[in-house]
Amino acid sequence: MKGQNIIIAGVxxxxxxxxxxxxxxxxxxxxxxxxxxxTFGMAQRGGSVVSHLRYDEKVFSPSxxxxxxxxxxxxxxxxxxxxxxxxxxxGIVFIxxxxxxxxxxxxxxxxxPSDYEITTITSQRTDNIHILDAGASIExxxxxxxxxxILLGFVLPYLFIEKVFLEEAxxxxxxxxxxxxxxxxxxxxxxxxxx
Amino acid sequence: MGNEAIALGAxxxxxxxxxxxPGTPSTEILNYITRFxxxxxxxxxxxxxxxxxxxGASYAGVRALxxxxxxxxxxxxxxxxxxxxxxxxxxxxxxxxDDPGCHSSQNEQDNRHFAEFAKVPLxxxxxxxxxxxxxxxxxxISERFDTPVLLRSxxxxxxxxxxxxxxxxxxxxxxxxxxxxxxxxxMLPSLARGRRPLVEVRINKLAEYANSFPFNHVEKGTNDxxxxxxxxxxxxxxxxxxxxxxxxxxxxYPIPKRTIRDFASSVxxxxxxxxxxxxxxxxIKQLGIEVSGKKYFPIIGExxxxxxxxGIEKAGITTGRNKPTVAWTAKNLLKRPPLLxxxxxxxxxFFTLSTLAYRSRLPGKPVKTPxxxxxxxxxxxxxxxxxxLSAMDTCGCMGASIGQAVGMEKAxxxxxxxxxxxxxxxxxxxxxxxxxxxxxxSKITVVILDNQTTAMTGHQGHPGTGISPSGEQLTCVEIxxxxxxxxxxxxxxxxxxxxxxxxxxxxxxxxSGKISxxxxxGECPKLVKKSDKPLxxxxxxxxxxGLCLLIGCPAIQKNNSxxxxxxxVCIGNSCSICKQLCPRKAIR
Numbered sequence: 025m026k027g028q029n030i031i032i033a034g035v036x037x038x039x040x041x042x043x044x045x046x047x048x049x050x051x052x053x054x055x056x057x058x059x060x061x062x063t064f065g066m067a068q069r070g071g072s073v074v075s076h077l078r079y080d081e082k083v084f085s086p087s088x089x090x091x092x093x094x095x096x097x098x099x100x101x102x103x104x105x106x107x108x109x110x111x112x113x114x115g116i117v118f119i120x121x122x123x124x125x126x127x128x129x130x131x132x133x134x135x136x137p138s139d140y141e142i143t144t145i146t147s148q149r150t151d152n153i154h155i156l157d158a159g160a161s162i163e164x165x166x167x168x169x170x171x172x173x174i175l176l177g178f179v180l181p182y183l184f185i186e187k188v189f190l191e192e193a194x195x196x197x198x199x200x201x202x203x204x205x206x207x208x209x210x211x212x213x214x215x216x217x218x219x
Numbered sequence: 220m221g222n223e224a225i226a227l228g229a230x231x232x233x234x235x236x237x238x239x240x241p242g243t244p245s246t247e248i249l250n251y252i253t254r255f256x257x258x259x260x261x262x263x264x265x266x267x268x269x270x271x272x273x274x275g276a277s278y279a280g281v282r283a284l285x286x287x288x289x290x291x292x293x294x295x296x297x298x299x300x301x302x303x304x305x306x307x308x309x310x311x312x313x314x315x316x317d318d319p320g321c322h323s324s325q326n327e328q329d330n331r332h333f334a335e336f337a338k339v340p341l342x343x344x345x346x347x348x349x350x351x352x353x354x355x356x357x358x359x360i361s362e363r364f365d366t367p368v369l370l371r372s373x374x375x376x377x378x379x380x381x382x383x384x385x386x387x388x389x390x391x392x393x394x395x396x397x398x399x400x401x402x403x404x405x406m407l408p409s410l411a412r413g414r415r416p417l418v419e420v421r422i423n424k425l426a427e428y429a430n431s432f433p434f435n436h437v438e439k440g441t442n443d444x445x446x447x448x449x450x451x452x453x454x455x456x457x458x459x460x461x462x463x464x465x466x467x468x469x470x471x472y473p474i475p476k477r478t479i480r481d482f483a484s485s486v487x488x489x490x491x492x493x494x495x496x497x498x499x500x501x502x503i504k505q506l507g508i509e510v511s512g513k514k515y516f517p518i519i520g521e522x523x524x525x526x527x528x529x530g531i532e533k534a535g536i537t538t539g540r541n542k543p544t545v546a547w548t549a550k551n552l553l554k555r556p557p558l559l560x561x562x563x564x565x566x567x568x569f570f571t572l573s574t575l576a577y578r579s580r581l582p583g584k585p586v587k588t589p590x591x592x593x594x595x596x597x598x599x600x601x602x603x604x605x606x607x608l609s610a611m612d613t614c615g616c617m618g619a620s621i622g623q624a625v626g627m628e629k630a631x632x633x634x635x636x637x638x639x640x641x642x643x644x645x646x647x648x649x650x651x652x653x654x655x656x657x658x659x660x661s662k663i664t665v666v667i668l669d670n671q672t673t674a675m676t677g678h679q680g681h682p683g684t685g686i687s688p689s690g691e692q693l694t695c696v697e698i699x700x701x702x703x704x705x706x707x708x709x710x711x712x713x714x715x716x717x718x719x720x721x722x723x724x725x726x727x728x729x730x731s732g733k734i735s736x737x738x739x740x741g742e743c744p745k746l747v748k749k750s751d752k753p754l755x756x757x758x759x760x761x762x763x764x765g766l767c768l769l770i771g772c773p774a775i776q777k778n779n780s781x782x783x784x785x786x787x788v789c790i791g792n793s794c795s796i797c798k799q800l801c802p803r804k805a806i807r
Contacts, residue, residue: 035555036557045380048380052382057382058380058381058382059346059379059380059381060379060380060381061375061378061379061380062378062379063322063378069557069558069559069560069599069602070555070557070558070560070773071555071556071557072555083381084454084455084457084458085454085455085457085458085523085524086346086375086379086380086381086451086454087375087523087524088524089458089523089524089525089528090525092524102552102553102555103555105552106552106555125776126553126554126555126556127556127558127607127771127773128553128554128606129553129777130768130775130776130777131582131606131607131765131768132582132765132777133606134553134554135553136553137552137553168787
């Protein structure tokens, strides 16, 4: 069984760690050895958060070597490029099309990179860039965290993890009602990927 | 998670008492243990107390655990050293979770030295499975050798998830009882001298045992290179050298001398790959064995695969692995530091202090010479050191704010001094500082920021809240009574969301010329969820002065040069700091 190295990045409070845990659990169910590590010093307080997930027949280091990630899943645009040096040449980047400016931008002491800068930087590593407005396909009133699962559904065809194991992991990790909504969101994301 | 495995290992070893003070990356361990029924768990006032509680339980014959982050062991070291000389009755394990790279700590220190210092055995897991297994071994070693055992984790072990196979909980069937034994438990000088040689006998026995310890094992590979390693460094080294010979140490103090000698003589070149200090390297060098380590690998920060690869390149070793060229690095990328949350009870206070101390200023306004010296402490509120608040001048260790303030005053600085400390930190190590200030007739202002929880580490209880690890209401130690009991006469309590009152009382205290304590009280919005209607900025009234941005509230943002309040995070009138502040009354 061939495995993958995945980086999931975003801003504290976006559900990065939980999404990574679901993915890790699914990989374990499929029979992979997995290691996952999070950097979340002050995650609830809006700082950068990143999870490294590795699954393969045997995994030693929980963290990924620079230039060795197959996929980066970014829940926010700036966070996508923060970890770009970890991506393999011609690896795949999935970016949720939202902007969460750091406070320095509001204070006028920092400048948020433009979309052009973001794609220019990313394209130094790869041309495999998928930008998706995952939030556009759900109503505002539903739990915003479903956006993560839609993005996950969108990424699924590129992972070596089968849908059935991901669904099992979701059912195991969430209360029944919420799990059902998430499985529905997963399907939505998958449909977007096939478009 | 590694911390989950440590907790499960302790539970399956039949632990009966577990005490901890929260601190990243160790906190989850006690949280997980609390889920199991029939174990007494407590958030102790500080790590020394946690160590004493665990030691007491051990003396009473049951298996006990004390858990802390690396700097916690500094606080607990007196009790730790004491437990070393008396030895134990029920198995006694101390978990120290170190933080190489300072992900969430004020310093970096290698707590393996504490094992050598206290002459107790040291176990270092390299993944969750080993964290689980070594926890079980730790209790066995503790009882077999009459010693406390130090199990040292690191952030990368504690906060990584790897697959763990578990066994059943052992049934010890012990009930607590104390065997009166003055020569063992009363460390009067005359009796302590009697115990002292036993410590040496013990460590020599342990050194012999280390040679046969199953988690000190050789993985035979090629003969040209032998790597001695422990903890997470093992994983990085295996990744880089899958074919080399390895001596992997799970019990890394005292080192297994015979095993190391045999291993060294079986390979052409010996390297030590370890995180932080040359702990193993120096011990191996003392054996007269030629070895190198820190000559090639960094002594500072976390290791990773890249670090190990860079090190071996320095050492002139080739692995044949492909090294992808990194086209671009994130050097100048916009940073995203954490902020105090929207609705944080610290924001209004620090905004006020920041303006009184001439720290924050509107864009384009001149920089003024700062006033006041603000000694700070450890907690969420340390984030007030960042712009725009910039309202903290020192941060060293738990409880330091008050003692440092006394020292500055006694040294004779001209500025008035404000010591700022959180409720949990005050209980942990601030009380003795305040007693010192009172006793020595200090004139400082002490501000206790009471958000009624230990917020930074994920909302643990402390004596001021009276909440147990399982959420039960126990006895609440009231901060006001405590402070008055010390003898402080000027004690004021102020609502954390009442700006004018904060300003008035802070001014009064600073100008009073005598010791004064202000308790700024307001609940952490992440613990007690508030769902008031979010506030809104009327852009017809707003003249874009930017004053509200100086609160550092993440809800207040600027989009296309218009100020706005992000409705999903604002907690509305439960906070209203920005509304009270706005000179144009544009916020409603």
